[in-house]
Structures are given as C-alpha cells and as structure tokens.
Amino acid sequence: MRGASVELVRVSKHYGNAVAVDAIDLHVPAGQYCCLLGPSGCGKTSTLRMIAGHETISDGDILIGSRNVSELPPAARGTAMMFQSYALFPHLNCLDNVAFGLRMRGVAKAERRERAAAMLRLVHMENYAGRLPSQLSGGQQQRVALARALVTEPSVLLLDEPLSALDPFLRVQVRAELKRLQAELGITFIHVTHSQEEAMALSDLVVVMNGGRIEQAAEARAVFTRPATPFVARFIGGHNVVDVPGGAGPIAVRTDRLRVLPGTVPGLIPARVAMVEYQGSFVQLRLDAGPLGELVAILPDNSFDAAPLREGEAVSLGWDGAEAHPLHGNNAPARVPVLEEN
Structure with missing residues (x-):
C-alpha cells in the first residue's frame, strides 16, 4: 500500500x-x-x-x-x-x-x-x-x-x-x-x-x-x-488565556508554567485559591484572579505537599517572560508580571 x-x-x-x-x-x-x-x-x-x-x-x-x-x-x-x-x-x-x-x-x-x-x-x-x-x-x-x-x-x-x-x-x-x-x-x-x-x-x-x-x-x-488563537489554547487545554491590562493582546501561559507564591508579593498578580483538586501525580489549583478571571495552575504533588495551599488562601501569580506566548499572531512582548529565574 x-x-x-x-x-x-x-x-x-x-x-x-x-x-x-x-x-x-x-x-x-x-x-x-x-x-x-x-x-x-x-x-x-x-x-x-x-x-x-x-x-x-x-x-x-x-x-x-x-x-x-x-x-x-x-x-x-x-x-x-x-x-x-x-x-x-x-x-x-x-x-x-x-x-x-x-x-x-x-x-x-x-x-x-x-x-x-x-x-x-x-x-x-x-x-x-x-x-x-x-x-x-x-x-x-x-x-x-x-x-x-x-x-x-x-x-x-x-x-x-x-x-x-x-x-x-x-x-x-x-x-x-x-x-x-x-x-x-x-x-x-x-x-x-x-x-x-x-x-x-x-x-x-x-x-x-x-x-x-x-x-x-x-x-x-x-x-x-504554541497555540495560534485563544480558542486553540482553551480547547487543547493546559493553558491559561490571559488579557493583561496594558499588554499587547491576549497571551497563553501553560498551566504547569504558572508560578504560585503564598501571600501578597508586590508586582505580581493577586489571587485567591478557589479550589484544590488532587489528581494523583499532580495537584490542580483553580485560582480567582479578579479581573483576569479564573486561572489554573498545575503543581507536582511533591511540590504541593512541601508547601500546601488551602481554599480561600491569598496567593500571588507570575510566570517567566519566555512562557508568555502571544495569540492572534501578535509578536509584541506582553507587559506582564514575570518571575525571573534565580
């Protein structure tokens, strides 16, 4: 054949x-x-x-x-x-x-x-x-x-x-x-x-x-x-689609690349833990980020166990600059809160 x-x-x-x-x-x-x-x-x-x-x-x-x-x-x-x-x-x-x-x-x-x-x-x-x-x-x-x-x-x-x-x-x-x-x-x-x-x-x-x-x-x-559009990012799963104020358009950030820090950290996105879902090898967090809507973070189970978070707890969100993928073909860098590598 x-x-x-x-x-x-x-x-x-x-x-x-x-x-x-x-x-x-x-x-x-x-x-x-x-x-x-x-x-x-x-x-x-x-x-x-x-x-x-x-x-x-x-x-x-x-x-x-x-x-x-x-x-x-x-x-x-x-x-x-x-x-x-x-x-x-x-x-x-x-x-x-x-x-x-x-x-x-x-x-x-x-x-x-x-x-x-x-x-x-x-x-x-x-x-x-x-x-x-x-x-x-x-x-x-x-x-x-x-x-x-x-x-x-x-x-x-x-x-x-x-x-x-x-x-x-x-x-x-x-x-x-x-x-x-x-x-x-x-x-x-x-x-x-x-x-x-x-x-x-x-x-x-x-x-x-x-x-x-x-x-x-x-x-x-x-x-x-590298999803091309917000629809692809949402349908394929594993991404947050974020419209950041002052940014150059919607961006996609993978759920396993979203950083979650306890408490309030200046310059990062304030959020609150809405739901904690145990999935075996990982824990999925649903996060209420106010005007940015609901975001999702995936944490390895051992990382979560070392510093567990509870529903209702205040957290701060960010991501490395390279993890912000622009959607709709927009190649301008998004002005977003980021965490630099240590």
Whole structure:
C-alpha cells in the first residue's frame, strides 16, 4: 500500500443557509497521520465525509494525489472509510465481513478469502475469523472494521471517531495499534476526534477546527506549546488565556508554567485559591484572579505537599517572560508580571 497526499482548496459545505465548512484550505502530506480535532458541530465530520465522497462539496476542490476527485464517487477515490458504528454485517463472520469489499469488486473467492485472512492477521484477529460480530467485544469489532477498510488497499484511510465507543483502557491499546498499523502500511490516515489526548498521541498533523474553519494546522507539539488563537489554547487545554491590562493582546501561559507564591508579593498578580483538586501525580489549583478571571495552575504533588495551599488562601501569580506566548499572531512582548529565574 502507498499513501497519497490530500489537499483541500477553498472547500465549503452548506446545508441550506447553514455553513458547516467555510472555505478551508488544507494539505495533508502522503503517509501522514492527520487528526481533525474540534468540538461537536465544528465541521470536522462534514470535512471527512466530503473527502470520502459521502457528502457533495458546495464549493472548492479536493485533490487526492494528483487527481481532482471532487466529482468522483467514493469507490473511485482510492479511499476507505471506517465508520464510528463499525457497520459490520451481523450475519457474516469476521472473514466474510473483511472480504465483502473485495467481493463487490468481483475478486475471486479464493483470492478475497486469502487477502481477508492476511488482514485479520495484521490486526491480530486471525483466531476469530469464524465468529459473528455479536460474539466479539467492542475492541475486537473495531479491529475487524479496520481490517475491512484496509483490505481494498486504499491510499487514504478515513476514520470517523473510531475509538469513541471503547472504554478508556481499551482506547489506549487500540490507539497504539492504529499508530503501529499506519506506520507499518505507510498510507495516509485522516482521523476525526473530539479528544485532545487522542490527537496528541496519534498525529503527525493536528488540524483544530472551530465554526467550520481551521484555527490551526501543525504538528502536535507546536499546537500544544504554541497555540495560534485563544480558542486553540482553551480547547487543547493546559493553558491559561490571559488579557493583561496594558499588554499587547491576549497571551497563553501553560498551566504547569504558572508560578504560585503564598501571600501578597508586590508586582505580581493577586489571587485567591478557589479550589484544590488532587489528581494523583499532580495537584490542580483553580485560582480567582479578579479581573483576569479564573486561572489554573498545575503543581507536582511533591511540590504541593512541601508547601500546601488551602481554599480561600491569598496567593500571588507570575510566570517567566519566555512562557508568555502571544495569540492572534501578535509578536509584541506582553507587559506582564514575570518571575525571573534565580
């Protein structure tokens, strides 16, 4: 199998007067794992379905490799879709479920069963070939659906929230399996999710969507450490978005970089501890910073245990100057209270 690049050029989707996707541009290089990330209604599933050909585009073009596929039916695009519900045929066993797409393409019975068996081995489900979907766990059904999508040798695999029905422990296991398969096969994966953790763990390219538009598209570390907009900073999590009086615009400060000192320290931001939440290896503090609103600080559990804080206690907040990341592309230095390194 070989991956193909995917390019969207000013792609829009309208449902009557409602705009689901608003003139987006996106390039996914061949062989990359891309996650479309965002809240419900942001346009990520509509985007995926337009790439697959299950939704017509209202405007723009979709290119897979060097071909403009905007007007092609799903079967002619070189893509395969793995649905959120898995959509396995209940009356067919695992082997026949996987072979079904090849059967529809007229592949001879012996060949399609051989190729289906090879795909079941790839996803470690060869011992379940004769079972019906009702005899499988959710994670096993997910693997069979993945094998069925891959057996037609697509250049692009499209996944619509494939892990959402799994319990947290199994979700981590299957997530690792998806990453392994994508790296081993070298095809392009485009995966819709609302889980920030899922996108961070899987992606070569994270595309954060909001209101039908792309807020940021970058590799996972860049999206987390340097969010482009206040929405990205808040949605990805792990950041405080601060509008500091006298500053050059909103800034993002990571919650684990916010410094919290007991009492009142001149020149720093006065605040009060609103809530203390123990999270095992760390403690999360919710802090009432008056006109700046609620800020969050993450402290390692041993640091907090050495100098515990109680709800209602007065504290002072600051951060190292380099930790203030300007948003909206504003590169001017923010005039904010900072703590210099000792």
